[in-house]
Amino acid sequence: MSADSFAAAPTDAVTMARFEAVVLPWFDAAYNLARWLVRNDADAQDVVQESLLRALRYFGSFRGGDARVWLLAIVRNTCYTLHARHAPESQRESLDDEVLALPDEGPSPEARTLLAVDIGSLQQALERLPPPLREVIVLRELEECSYKEIAAVTGQKIGTVMSRLARARERLRADLSPPSTEAGRHDVR
Amino acid sequence: MTCDETRLLLHAYLDDELDAAQSASLLAHLGACNACAARYADHAQLRTALAQPALYRRAPDALRARWRATAPVAAPASTTARPRRGPLAFALAAGFAGALLLTSPAWIGSLRAPGTADDALVAQAVSGHLRSLQPQHLMDVASTDRHTVKPWFEGRLDFSPEVKDLAGQGFPLAGGRLDVVGGRTVAALVYRRHLHVINVFQWPGEAAADPQPYRQHGYTAIEWSGGGMRYVAVSDLNEAELRQFVREYREGAPLR
Numbered sequence: 001m002s003a004d005s006f007a008a009a010p011t012d013a014v015t016m017a018r019f020e021a022v023v024l025p026w027f028d029a030a031y032n033l034a035r036w037l038v039r040n041d042a043d044a045q046d047v048v049q050e051s052l053l054r055a056l057r058y059f060g061s062f063r064g065g066d067a068r069v070w071l072l073a074i075v076r077n078t079c080y081t082l083h084a085r086h087a088p089e090s091q092r093e094s095l096d097d098e099v100l101a102l103p104d105e106g107p108s109p110e111a112r113t114l115l116a117v118d119i120g121s122l123q124q125a126l127e128r129l130p131p132p133l134r135e136v137i138v139l140r141e142l143e144e145c146s147y148k149e150i151a152a153v154t155g156q157k158i159g160t161v162m163s164r165l166a167r168a169r170e171r172l173r174a175d176l177s178p179p180s181t182e183a184g185r186h187d188v189r
Numbered sequence: 190m191t192c193d194e195t196r197l198l199l200h201a202y203l204d205d206e207l208d209a210a211q212s213a214s215l216l217a218h219l220g221a222c223n224a225c226a227a228r229y230a231d232h233a234q235l236r237t238a239l240a241q242p243a244l245y246r247r248a249p250d251a252l253r254a255r256w257r258a259t260a261p262v263a264a265p266a267s268t269t270a271r272p273r274r275g276p277l278a279f280a281l282a283a284g285f286a287g288a289l290l291l292t293s294p295a296w297i298g299s300l301r302a303p304g305t306a307d308d309a310l311v312a313q314a315v316s317g318h319l320r321s322l323q324p325q326h327l328m329d330v331a332s333t334d335r336h337t338v339k340p341w342f343e344g345r346l347d348f349s350p351e352v353k354d355l356a357g358q359g360f361p362l363a364g365g366r367l368d369v370v371g372g373r374t375v376a377a378l379v380y381r382r383h384l385h386v387i388n389v390f391q392w393p394g395e396a397a398a399d400p401q402p403y404r405q406h407g408y409t410a411i412e413w414s415g416g417g418m419r420y421v422a423v424s425d426l427n428e429a430e431l432r433q434f435v436r437e438y439r440e441g442a443p444l445r
Binding site for chain 2: 020021022024025027028030031032035036041044045048049052066067068114115117119122123126137140141142144146147162163165166169170172173176
């Protein structure tokens, strides 16, 4: 939608107030998801801006329900349309079972060492996850969405959400384990 | 339950998505299998680590300001803004609507079907909560220490608000501020639950008998009274958790 069409058909004040009360409380959630998906501030700002414009445009068709899920689904789609390079489709290999499969057994459990979970390591490990895995982790751990909500945002079945979460966490666990036992795992992007 | 099943289901268990029978079966397996128990411990640790607020990317204020301008503007202006950056005319409309919302709390109530006067007060509390989420509006006194928060209200109110420490119950105190509900100055205490904010408004008075939870736009407000004070707790938490908060608050030892 262009600036002109906004000027020609300004959103009325009641709709705007509703939009502000219903959708804008999830501003941070929208940004957080966009930022983790596109991995840089400038692109994330573009995505949120475009997502909110789309949300406003479609707001008339929003029939109640969970506004956060509704907005996050728009943000996710916007990320993948504006930034095709971040799209799961552009990372076809990442959907291969081989890449998404649960990693083999790591170190023996008796020799378990604590994971490196400082902020820097976690951030890098998250950014290294392929987008289909990163989005479920961000929605689950940072947004605290339920499986049902994640399924609604990503358009997947709940079973898919569960198995992707398991894969994502196994990947993070492997990535954050002490390097001596995990050599060679870091080259997967 | 086998180790393979456990590898998948322990995640559903961690996420509280597993039914009681499967949970019991999973716990039995974890009790008997060291490898799975170690895996579970790793994932529990990972979960806790991922909850660190520093990983949450909050929107920059400049971006937020585009959508939450607070100054009323009379006339739309022509714009040269790049479309993707958001038309100025739209920002002006947002500003005007935002100003309506911010300056007239009672106005939100009027959007609803005609209700009781009590509902109107609770609606004002909900809009007070929304207002408090604006940048720099949440707290006048930011402290997790109730011995700092409570004295701050002295001399600012004609009553002494009850401030409780609920950190042990998972609802740490974050601070307090003054707010206005129904034309009177009230105390607003700010508690947190993970990333959610809970506002507790309180002022002298009595709630209607058996008040019902009030829901609006994803926010829930629960009202109660006790000791001559009237309370409204507002949050975007789910209702069960907000009820738990209210229960803990009512049962928590008051600071005298």
